[in-house]
Amino acid sequence: MEALYDISSIENRLRDLLRIIPRNTLDQIFTVIDDGVNRLHEPMQLAIIGKISSSKSTLVNAILGKTEIMSTGQKEVTYNVGWLKYGRPDSDIIIHHKDGSPNTLKSPKDFTLWTTEGKNKEIDNVSYIEIFDDAEILKEVNIIDTPGLDALRGKDSQNTLEFIKKVHPDAVIMLFTHSVSENVLDIVSQYNAGTSFNPLNALGILSKIDVLWQETFERDRTALEIGKKMTANRLRKNPMLYKTLFNIYPISALIFLAASTLPSEILEEIKTLAESDEEILKKSLNSVSAFVKEENELTLPVYKRQQLCDTVGLYGIYLILDLVRQNSHIDINDVKKHLWKESGAKEFMKVLHNHFGLRAKLIKIESIYQRIHQAIKESRGKTQDSSSIQLIYKIEQRVSEIFSSLVYEHREYEFLTKLYNNEININNETRTEFLNLCGEHGTSAPERLGMKTSEIPVQKLIDKAQSGEIYWRKAVSLEPDPDEREWMNVVLASYTNLRLKLQTINYQYEQAKAFLFNE
Ligand SMILES: Nc1nc2c(ncn2[C@@H]2O[C@H](COP(=O)(O)OP(=O)(O)OP(=O)(O)O)[C@@H](O)[C@H]2O)c(=O)[nH]1
Numbered sequence: 001m002e003a004l005y006d007i008s009s010i011e012n013r014l015r016d017l018l019r020i021i022p023r024n025t026l027d028q029i030f031t032v033i034d035d036g037v038n039r040l041h042e043p044m045q046l047a048i049i050g051k052i053s054s055s056k057s058t059l060v061n062a063i064l065g066k067t068e069i070m071s072t073g074q075k076e077v078t079y080n081v082g083w084l085k086y087g088r089p090d091s092d093i094i095i096h097h098k099d100g101s102p103n104t105l106k107s108p109k110d111f112t113l114w115t116t117e118g119k120n121k122e123i124d125n126v127s128y129i130e131i132f133d134d135a136e137i138l139k140e141v142n143i144i145d146t147p148g149l150d151a152l153r154g155k156d157s158q159n160t161l162e163f164i165k166k167v168h169p170d171a172v173i174m175l176f177t178h179s180v181s182e183n184v185l186d187i188v189s190q191y192n193a194g195t196s197f198n199p200l201n202a203l204g205i206l207s208k209i210d211v212l213w214q215e216t217f218e219r220d221r222t223a224l225e226i227g228k229k230m231t232a233n234r235l236r237k238n239p240m241l242y243k244t245l246f247n248i249y250p251i252s253a254l255i256f257l258a259a260s261t262l263p264s265e266i267l268e269e270i271k272t273l274a275e276s277d278e279e280i281l282k283k284s285l286n287s288v289s290a291f292v293k294e295e296n297e298l299t300l301p302v303y304k305r306q307q308l309c310d311t312v313g314l315y316g317i318y319l320i321l322d323l324v325r326q327n328s329h330i331d332i333n334d335v336k337k338h339l340w341k342e343s344g345a346k347e348f349m350k351v352l353h354n355h356f357g358l359r360a361k362l363i364k365i366e367s368i369y370q371r372i373h374q375a376i377k378e379s380r381g382k383t384q385d386s387s388s389i390q391l392i393y394k395i396e397q398r399v400s401e402i403f404s405s406l407v408y409e410h411r412e413y414e415f416l417t418k419l420y421n422n423e424i425n426i427n428n429e430t431r432t433e434f435l436n437l438c439g440e441h442g443t444s445a446p447e448r449l450g451m452k453t454s455e456i457p458v459q460k461l462i463d464k465a466q467s468g469e470i471y472w473r474k475a476v477s478l479e480p481d482p483d484e485r486e487w488m489n490v491v492l493a494s495y496t497n498l499r500l501k502l503q504t505i506n507y508q509y510e511q512a513k514a515f516l517f518n519e
Pocket residue numbers: 050051052053054055056057058059071072073074076077078079146147148149207208209210211251252253254255313
């Protein structure tokens with residue numbers, strides 16, 4: 001649920017703990033806790049990983065709704081890890097070096113020039129860059145764009161994997177294209193010891209679904225339908241994916257990006273294109289090469305056709321043409337809305353917000369906890385003398401006490417993880433009830449309570465939460481098995497928390513009405 005945790009208290013108690021850890025003997029534990037303290041106040045770190053040219057940078061731009069934050073293109077491959085943070089878009093880009101030489105600053109314009117000039121030696125020495133933008137989402141979540149993983153580009157892949165190992169992103173989005181030869185999961189899991197990705201911190205994306213559509217001869221299904229079918233098959237065939245990813249979402253990042261950045265001239269050009277001979281147009285839409293062929297006489301010059309392909313792709317052109325044919329006066333906002341839905345952005349952004357955004361603080365705290373836990377385990381394995389072993393034991397106890405202030409959120413998180421990993425045997429109805437309650441299918445109170453309409457009187461919502469409490473309290477009292485009672489108590493606590501929140505909001509609402517309207 002929402003952030004109810006007291007971050008300052010965790011911070012103060014971790015700082016106190018640092019005082020009793022000797023750096024000389026327990027450096028690994030000291031460093032991880034020290035780093036954890038610093039990360040408490042930073043946004044969650046979300047890394048985008050995938051093979052070369054799998055649409056990572058385009059997706060980052062689409063999430064931020066800007067065309068030119070990360071450079072994309074066939075030639076402009078991403079050579080550096082790009083760490084996107086909240087700030088003024090015109091801030092200098094900070095370049096960090098591998099050889100430990102001081103950071104350098106470059107304006108966004110100079111940086112673009114510098115990377116396209118191809119000063120390979122200098123670029124090879126870049127470890128990562130920090131880039132700033134004012135998109136709202138960056139306040140809670142930093143986005144890390146990475147170079148594509150690829151055997152042929154061993155050096156860049158190595159850079160990415162070393163970065164992942166060093167920075168330990170709290171969460172990750174993995175991109176897959178439809179090619180079969182992908183082993184992103186394998187590569188990542190090798191470098192992932194200690195902070196294993198699981199359905200609560202990892203999402204999958206099947207990218208470039210518009211290209212899938214292009215390759216399908218029958219044009220009777222939308223790209224989203226084709227993509228959905230493919231992701232369902234892939235998940236069914238590979239049970240490992242279920243254990244690693246929350247879900248796989250089909251997306252065309254190119255069209256997703258156009259959904260927020262499409263200039264109105266493009267719509268006008270497609271309106272002009274719609275006046276072409278119907279047969280020729282149909283034939284031209286078979287492939288990009290046919291579309292830009294001089295011999296196919298369309299009402300737009302070839303260079304403009306190419307521009308259209310670069311901006312929205314062939315499928316985007318097809319979608320917009322379809323809208324224009326239905327209504328020749330359609331305006332740009334309606335077109336954008338349609339692209340938003342058909343690109344897969346609508347569903348994906350909802351999940352990004354519900355699954356990651358609202359839980360960002362908790363995901364981050366969990367990942368800090370897991371890393372400390374891992375460091376303690378590793379240090380214990382390496383330590384021989386008994387006084388250090390005793391101290392490690394004491395540290396371990398203090399760490400679990402500190403994080404136990406998050407008991408409720410932690411338990412809910414653990415229960416969710418077990419649910420996604422199918423480690424708990426409960427019926428589907430209860431599973432859905434709990435997933436709803438945790439906001440996995442929408443974060444409004446009616447959605448959490450599994451109620452459809454949005455205009456439900458608050459009292460009804462409170463009643464529903466209360467009847468959930470009564471039901472689960474009784475179930476707990478009748479259950480003899482303590483393991484079963486444990487998760488049932490988590491469900492019960494979720495209902496209680498929701499009811500208390502609703503009652504508080506209702507009370508404040510009534511008071512506000514009395515104050516504002518004398519009601
Ligand atoms: N048709 C289509 N093309 C796309 C899509 N996303 C990206 N592209 C194109 O694919 C190429 C690679 O896209 P990028 O976003 O740069 O891919 P990347 O994964 O960041 O690539 P690297 O950083 O080099 O690994 C570019 O030419 C994009 O225009 C998409 O959804 N549909």
